[in-house]
Amino acid sequence: MSEPIRVLLADDQALVRGALAALLSLEPDLTVVAEVGRGDEVVPEARRTAPDVALLDVEMPGLDGIAATAALRAALPTCRVLVVTTFGRPGYLRRAMEAGANGFVVKDTPARQLAEAVRRVHAGLRVVDPTLAAETLATGASPLTERETDVLRAARHGGTVADLAAALHLSEGTVRNHLSAAIGKTGARNRAEAVRIAEQNGWLLGD
Amino acid sequence: MSEPIRVLLADDQALVRGALAALLSLEPDLTVVAEVGRGDEVVPEARRTAPDVALLDVEMPGLDGIAATAALRAALPTCRVLVVTTFGRPGYLRRAMEAGANGFVVKDTPARQLAEAVRRVHAGLRVVDPTLAAETLATGASPLTERETDVLRAARHGGTVADLAAALHLSEGTVRNHLSAAIGKTGARNRAEAVRIAEQNGWLLGD
DNA sequence: CCCCCGCCCTGACAAATGTCATGGCCGGAA
DNA sequence: TTCCGGCCATGACATTTGTCAGGGCGGGGG
Structure with a gap:
């Protein structure tokens, strides 16, 4: 052996x-x-x-x-x-x-x-x-774009749009737009659900 | 022995x-x-x-x-x-x-x-x-009242207020009120954060 | 070269969310 | 009994969130 x-x-x-x-x-x-x-x-x-x-x-x-x-x-x-x-x-x-x-x-x-x-x-x-x-x-693979993924990741902790915008150095409008896109692509009906779906599919790796 | x-x-x-x-x-x-x-x-x-x-x-x-x-x-x-x-x-x-x-x-x-x-x-x-x-x-123990706990539990999946109201047989205003109270008691700044905090503290047991 | 397409960014508008004041109900204290 | 306090319920109002149309930038194909 x-x-x-x-x-x-x-x-x-x-x-x-x-x-x-x-x-x-x-x-x-x-x-x-x-x-x-x-x-x-x-x-x-x-x-x-x-x-x-x-x-x-x-x-x-x-x-x-x-x-x-x-x-x-x-x-x-x-x-x-x-x-x-x-x-x-x-x-x-x-x-x-x-x-x-x-x-x-x-x-x-x-x-x-x-x-x-x-x-x-x-x-x-x-x-x-x-x-x-x-x-x-x-x-299949993640349909989310890079920025959309960033924003969803930041949204996991439950902050407001202003918080996310500050953390990512973006305007609030931009953050809302990325969130909206992510919500659409995941088929969710609001931010929280989008986060949950993306997380379940493993699209939010990399902290 | x-x-x-x-x-x-x-x-x-x-x-x-x-x-x-x-x-x-x-x-x-x-x-x-x-x-x-x-x-x-x-x-x-x-x-x-x-x-x-x-x-x-x-x-x-x-x-x-x-x-x-x-x-x-x-x-x-x-x-x-x-x-x-x-x-x-x-x-x-x-x-x-x-x-x-x-x-x-x-x-x-x-x-x-x-x-x-x-x-x-x-x-x-x-x-x-x-x-x-x-x-x-x-x-310490959960500061949440029974209904507040119910509402937060239902909110975990990320549905809208209308969904929660239907599921719990309450008016939308009532659901919003309970959510608002829960947000206050947890020190959160919105629904999603309140859910996260309550979950981390083990206040949402019982599915 | 120019065009096209996708991604990123932004502000204005509509829709959902969170806050507040109010009233009904019940149980314990006075 | 009456009063008080907590919880639950509800609708009106302010704030936040989600949607949309539009413009700038860069890469690939014609």
């Missing part, structure tokens, strides 16, 4: 991270060689420990999992990436794949399948949650 | 649930006797397996963890409850304790401490995340 597969774990919730480590450690052919809780710690730690596969959560402080995927692929091209996330948002899958991920799994897949997914990714295969794959094709 | 502690796990994310099971199974004095993915499966499964400690997530379909806690305490008073949650929302802790929980842990506590928390709860001690305890005292 060959060397065990070296795995790096990245998840912001320490409890979940530790639990996943315990789960994977049950498999004789897998070793967890590193654990990190922030996206910006992924690359430094990967350089140090040279993992074969990195298991990255999408929701992380510092750098989200998608950005961390891109950074890791650039820094260590031989390291495979398996993205894991809580929410089955179609946009996440698309963005993850564009960033160079080798696999994508949502957190409500059965626990027994995770080790198998790691093995498949390590073997060079692509692993994609099948239910999500169909949905991704249906919803 | 006495019998191992029997544990029931409830979490809607199968991967996390399985991982927690793996983590706890590493401890020789703990046995995971049941796993469920919905709040409304907790009591039936507990009746069947007679656990000593139930580990409940707050965010679950069917019945949230707080409601499940109350139901479980009523059905099997000898079973201790340890509530686990992703978000350290002060209101959650308060509500969980009022519902009869014996402990409360957030998911970014270190993994090693979970087994210890289970043991303490089983021994009859209370386990509370210390940082959260202070915050709870500071933010």
